[in-house]
Amino acid sequence: MKTIRLDGGDTEDLLYVGKDLQKPDVTQKVTGKAVYTDDIDMPGLTEGRLLHCPHAFARVKSIDISRAAALPGVLAVLTAKDAPEARFSRSTMAEALPSFAFDGERQDQRILTDICRYRGDCVAAVAAEDIYIAEQALDLIEVEYELLDPVFDPFEAMKPGAPKVHDDVQNNIAFEMDHPFNMGDTKKAFAEADVVVEFSGVNSRQKHLHMETDSAIAHFDETGRLTVISPSQGPHLGKKHLSERVFKDLSDGDIRWISPAIGGGFGARLALGLEPVAVLLARATGRPVRVTSTREEDFNGYSSRTDQHQKVRLAAMKDGTVVGIEQHIVSDAGAYLSHSATTSLVNMQKSLGLFRCDNVFGHVKVVYTNTPVTAGFRGYGNAEGAFVLQQAIDMLAEKLGMDPIELRSKNIRKEGEQSFFLPCKLEHSKLQECIDEGAKEFGWAEKFRGWDRPRDEGRFKRGVGMSILNHASGAGGFLLEHSSAIMKLQADGSANLVISPCEMGQGILGALAQVAAELSGVPYERIRVVTGDTDVTLFDIGSHASRSMFVVGNAVADCARKINAIIRERAVPHFEKRQIHVTADQLVARGGEIYPEGQPDKAIPIGEVAHDEIYNFTDAGSQISASGSYLSNSHHPNHQAAFAEVEVDTETGYVSIIRYLAAHDIGRTINPLLVESQMQGSAVQGFGFALKEDFVLDQKTGEVLNDTLLTYTAPTVMDVPEIDALMIEDPFEKGPLGAKGVGEAGVVNPAAAVANAIYDAIGVRLHSLPMSPEKILAMLQNDGEEHPAGSSHVSGQRL
Amino acid sequence: MKMLATFNVNGRDYDTVIEPHMTLADVLRDKLRLTGTKRACTAGNCGACTVLADEDPICSCITLAVLARDKRIETVEGLAAPGGALSPLQDAFVKNNAAQCGFCTAGMLMTAQAQLRDNPRPTREEVKQSISGNICRCTGYVKIVDAIMQAAEEIQAAEGA
Numbered sequence: 001m002k003t004i005r006l007d008g009g010d011t012e013d014l015l016y017v018g019k020d021l022q023k024p025d026v027t028q029k030v031t032g033k034a035v036y037t038d039d040i041d042m043p044g045l046t047e048g049r050l051l052h053c054p055h056a057f058a059r060v061k062s063i064d065i066s067r068a069a070a071l072p073g074v075l076a077v078l079t080a081k082d083a084p085e086a087r088f089s090r091s092t093m094a095e096a097l098p099s100f101a102f103d104g105e106r107q108d109q110r111i112l113t114d115i116c117r118y119r120g121d122c123v124a125a126v127a128a129e130d131i132y133i134a135e136q137a138l139d140l141i142e143v144e145y146e147l148l149d150p151v152f153d154p155f156e157a158m159k160p161g162a163p164k165v166h167d168d169v170q171n172n173i174a175f176e177m178d179h180p181f182n183m184g185d186t187k188k189a190f191a192e193a194d195v196v197v198e199f200s201g202v203n204s205r206q207k208h209l210h211m212e213t214d215s216a217i218a219h220f221d222e223t224g225r226l227t228v229i230s231p232s233q234g235p236h237l238g239k240k241h242l243s244e245r246v247f248k249d250l251s252d253g254d255i256r257w258i259s260p261a262i263g264g265g266f267g268a269r270l271a272l273g274l275e276p277v278a279v280l281l282a283r284a285t286g287r288p289v290r291v292t293s294t295r296e297e298d299f300n301g302y303s304s305r306t307d308q309h310q311k312v313r314l315a316a317m318k319d320g321t322v323v324g325i326e327q328h329i330v331s332d333a334g335a336y337l338s339h340s341a342t343t344s345l346v347n348m349q350k351s352l353g354l355f356r357c358d359n360v361f362g363h364v365k366v367v368y369t370n371t372p373v374t375a376g377f378r379g380y381g382n383a384e385g386a387f388v389l390q391q392a393i394d395m396l397a398e399k400l401g402m403d404p405i406e407l408r409s410k411n412i413r414k415e416g417e418q419s420f421f422l423p424c425k426l427e428h429s430k431l432q433e434c435i436d437e438g439a440k441e442f443g444w445a446e447k448f449r450g451w452d453r454p455r456d457e458g459r460f461k462r463g464v465g466m467s468i469l470n471h472a473s474g475a476g477g478f479l480l481e482h483s484s485a486i487m488k489l490q491a492d493g494s495a496n497l498v499i500s501p502c503e504m505g506q507g508i509l510g511a512l513a514q515v516a517a518e519l520s521g522v523p524y525e526r527i528r529v530v531t532g533d534t535d536v537t538l539f540d541i542g543s544h545a546s547r548s549m550f551v552v553g554n555a556v557a558d559c560a561r562k563i564n565a566i567i568r569e570r571a572v573p574h575f576e577k578r579q580i581h582v583t584a585d586q587l588v589a590r591g592g593e594i595y596p597e598g599q600p601d602k603a604i605p606i607g608e609v610a611h612d613e614i615y616n617f618t619d620a621g622s623q624i625s626a627s628g629s630y631l632s633n634s635h636h637p638n639h640q641a642a643f644a645e646v647e648v649d650t651e652t653g654y655v656s657i658i659r660y661l662a663a664h665d666i667g668r669t670i671n672p673l674l675v676e677s678q679m680q681g682s683a684v685q686g687f688g689f690a691l692k693e694d695f696v697l698d699q700k701t702g703e704v705l706n707d708t709l710l711t712y713t714a715p716t717v718m719d720v721p722e723i724d725a726l727m728i729e730d731p732f733e734k735g736p737l738g739a740k741g742v743g744e745a746g747v748v749n750p751a752a753a754v755a756n757a758i759y760d761a762i763g764v765r766l767h768s769l770p771m772s773p774e775k776i777l778a779m780l781q782n783d784g785e786e787h788p789a790g791s792s793h794v795s796g797q798r799l
Numbered sequence: 800m801k802m803l804a805t806f807n808v809n810g811r812d813y814d815t816v817i818e819p820h821m822t823l824a825d826v827l828r829d830k831l832r833l834t835g836t837k838r839a840c841t842a843g844n845c846g847a848c849t850v851l852a853d854e855d856p857i858c859s860c861i862t863l864a865v866l867a868r869d870k871r872i873e874t875v876e877g878l879a880a881p882g883g884a885l886s887p888l889q890d891a892f893v894k895n896n897a898a899q900c901g902f903c904t905a906g907m908l909m910t911a912q913a914q915l916r917d918n919p920r921p922t923r924e925e926v927k928q929s930i931s932g933n934i935c936r937c938t939g940y941v942k943i944v945d946a947i948m949q950a951a952e953e954i955q956a957a958e959g960a
Contacts, residue, residue, distance in 0.1 A: 022893060022894075022896075023896070025901075026892075026893050026896065026898055027885070027893060028901075029898040029901030029904050030875075030878075030885065030889040030892045030893055030898055030901075030904060030908065031835070031875065031876070031878070031879055031885070031889065032833070032834070032835015032836070032874070032875035032876050032905050033835065034901050035834070036834075036837075036902070038834075038838070039828075039834035041832070132818070132820075208936075209934075209936050210900070210902075210936060211837070211839045211845070211847055211900065211902035211903050211934070211935070211936055212837070212839065212900070212902045213839070261900075261901060262900060263837075263839075263900045263901065263902030264899075264900040264902060264936050264937055265900075266936070294841065295839070295840045295841065295842065504899075504900055505898075505899030505900030505901065505937045506899065507896065507899070673895075673896050674896060676942075677896045677899060677938060677942055680938065680939035680940075680941045680942065681899065681937050681938050681939040682939075683939060684938075684939030684940065685936070685939075708840065708842055708844055709839075709840045709842070709844035709845045709934060710842065710844040714934055714936065715939075715940075716931050716932075716933075716934065716940075717927045717930050717931050717933075717935075717940040717943070717944065718927060718928075718931050720939060720940050720941060723939065723941060
């Protein structure tokens with residue numbers, strides 16, 4: 001990974017930040033000692049299993065559990081009548097959203113149901129002494145279903161007379177909204193523009209495919225207090241949501257939520273999974289209950305990216321100034337809404353806000369169908385949008401005869417201008433530098449041979465393409481973006497850092513400890529991170545939106561600075577004892593030592609002060625501790641420009657990515673090794689989204705046809721091309737030591753950049769993901785017309 | 800039908816009660832409490848459950864436990880030295896940040912362990928081939944391949960010294 005430092009170099013002398021330090025949990029992961037939910041044992045633990053409806057739309061006419069309940073070892077068999085009537089959304093975001101977006105969080109689902117709206121809906125739950133007995137019990141439950149006519153296509157679902165997935169929802173439209181920041185007059189702008197382009201497309205239902213399937217343990221202790229253990233990305237919101245919406249007899253403090261090691265999240269764990277049913281079974285049995293899903297259940301019943309059908313129109317003047325942008329979205333939520341409305345809103349916010357433009361119109365409809373539930377996935381609407389918008393902007397560049405870089409550079413929002421998130425200003429953006437430096441590193445000027453160039457001769461044709469993005473560093477101004485951290489010093493001068501982010505593999509605990517070490521004076525290797533228990537950590541809305549480095553990082557920075565001040569203040573008497581007369585302001589605490597500024601030879605260890613505050617105190621004594629907080633009420637996007645070179649085999653339709661380069665506007669890199677890991681991992685997820693990953697539904701039955709890791713073809717090591725990451729560093733004054741977010745953005749550009757490169761290679765534009773060989777071949781044979789076969793989206797219709 | 804069985808895992812014999820339908824992964828995890836081996840697909844598709852049986856990598860999630868009774872089984876728990884010192888492969892995974900969420904890591908390590916025994920000087924392409932049946936959703940694989948290549952070099956250097 002290469003770094004370009006815009007201010008010419010760092011004048012600060014940093015001990016920990018900017019270094020490839022080992023993250024705290026890595027050793028337990030390479031020794032098999034990390035404990036995930038399914039690894040936990042506890043006295044009396046029982047196992048739960050769920051009975052799923054085998055039909056896409058059906059009503060339970062009768063259900064007989066008597067044989068299952070009589071099986072020795074079965075502790076409880078529950079059906080819809082045993083579950084709370086209360087409807088809830090799997091998305092916990094209702095608790096953290098402003099009112100204008102709140103309708104997007106329809107509370108529409110029950111834990112167990114007698115109206116099954118997709119094949120993953122649960123009609124019964126069993127708890128038994130072991131998993132084998134639970135499995136046998138499922139076979140003994142007899143259900144008689146009344147089959148209902150299902151609807152799988154969002155466009156069909158909106159037509160009058162279509163089956164109603166939810167009785168109380170007209171035309172199956174679960175959510176409909178104009179973009180809250182619509183402005184100007186797009187009709188007039190389009191009428192007066194010199195050039196107009198229109199492009200439509202849809203993304204596939206990419207699966208999160210966290211390697212650890214969903215799992216949850218629930219148990220009530222002797223006082224009746226509930227503990228939930230699950231791989232949650234947001235346990236604090238989880239317990240609020242669970243008590244507020246599902247188990248209304250519980251209150252927020254009645255629930256302790258523990259997130260152990262998490263086997264990948266990518267957004268899926270922002271939603272409730274198996275926790276509610278585990279709680280229901282624990283209550284019924286009076287025993288701890290664990291429910292773990294199989295991979296097939298994960299495919300059929302859990303969640304995926306929402307397929308968002310989009311139409312984008314762009315209007316521009318001859319000089320390339322964009323004067324109008326329109327975006328229409330029809331999203332297929334599946335059977336329940338979960339995150340699909342908010343991801344669609346975020347798509348609009350990013351797509352309509354990337355370019356400076358006075359006439360903007362966006363509209364979204366989110367539709368119910370009898371298909372599996374969709375939800376938030378890394379990129380959260382942005383990856384879905386980029387695939388369409390970034391092709392449209394290239395079409396505009398072609399019409400105008402401009403280089404794609406020139407057109408984008410002319411229209412992107414620049415630092416100091418209004419941001420896409422009104423009323424916030426764009427306080428920091430190095431997107432232009434990402435474009436310029438990325439292009440240089442990639443060799444764009446030599447590789448992009450203009451719009452009129454002849455295609456390569458022969459079977460294999462090469463092309464290049466690019467894409468740009470803005471993404472969040474937390475959703476300040478939109479979500480409840482505050483976080484807090486606690487630090488306390490032990491008697492040996494080591495420290496505990498108590499923070500909330502969930503470690504899903506991103507390495508955030510290490511990066512935050514680096515910030516804490518740099519600013520507190522306690523060495524990195526002597527900071528022990530405590531996390532994953534809502535009884536211990538302070539409130540935080542969870543790990544998503546690339547918020548942890550920025551929002552939690554600022555809370556950690558605040559806390560660490562306070563610790564540093566306390567250490568210096570309490571050290572004064574220690575220097576007095578040594579006949580050194582200094583004030584706290586004249587002392588430096590750094591790297592485990594305290595010394596008068598400029599006199600490191602007079603250093604005393606922090607441990608001496610920390611020890612005496614606990615064990616040898618005078619009237620001023622108390623353990624050194626502090627808490628710090630941060631509230632982000634503005635929007636501070638990070639940015640990325642990406643460049644792809646592909647080779648298309650025109651005989652097989654197979655697309656190979658030859659090289660991929662992404663330049664990221666990071667503010668400051670806290671840990672280059674962790675950042676590079678995020679850049680590589682997100683890019684490869686993006687390649688899967690671009691070329692391979694499909695979620696194929698049987699259009700007659702609604703069944704997921706590729707519900708195994710064999711048939712759902714995620715990228716393997718053989719699919720990985722040369723990936724270069726370029727960091728554009730320019731410390732942002734509001735970030736912790738200048739840092740902005742990084743982990744999420746990398747998945748956004750690949751599909752868009754690859755789509756543009758495919759066009760450059762063979763002159764056809766793909767309208768749906770993945771850009772699989774059969775679609776490429778069909779387009780080559782059909783003179784650029786896309787063949788619907790192999791398309792992941794249920795609907796062959798196009799917006 | 801319950802049956803008494805003995806398994807040799809990481810050089811130690813374990814006596815336990817199993818049932819004929821149990822897989823090796825189930826016995827390792829649920830009976831012997833060696834939970835480092837993961838179940839991610841229970842169909843032999845992803846490699847997360849890979850252990851070594853008489854030095855060959857196998858998917859423990861589709862291997863019936865009864866068939867593993869007379870084999871020498873090695874799992875991730877047996878890689879580090881008895882005192883806890885990491886093996887060169889584990890150490891290279893740490894240094895290269897080749898484990899993110901960690902759920903595929905045990906399977907990756909065991910697959911690579913088998914390969915480095917068979918072929919101590921693999922090319923990068925050979926390393927990729929050997930882990931091509933192991934799915935990782937976090938890392939994009941680059942750091943895993945880097946780590947295995949580095950471990951191979953370090954093992955060679957240590958043996959040459």
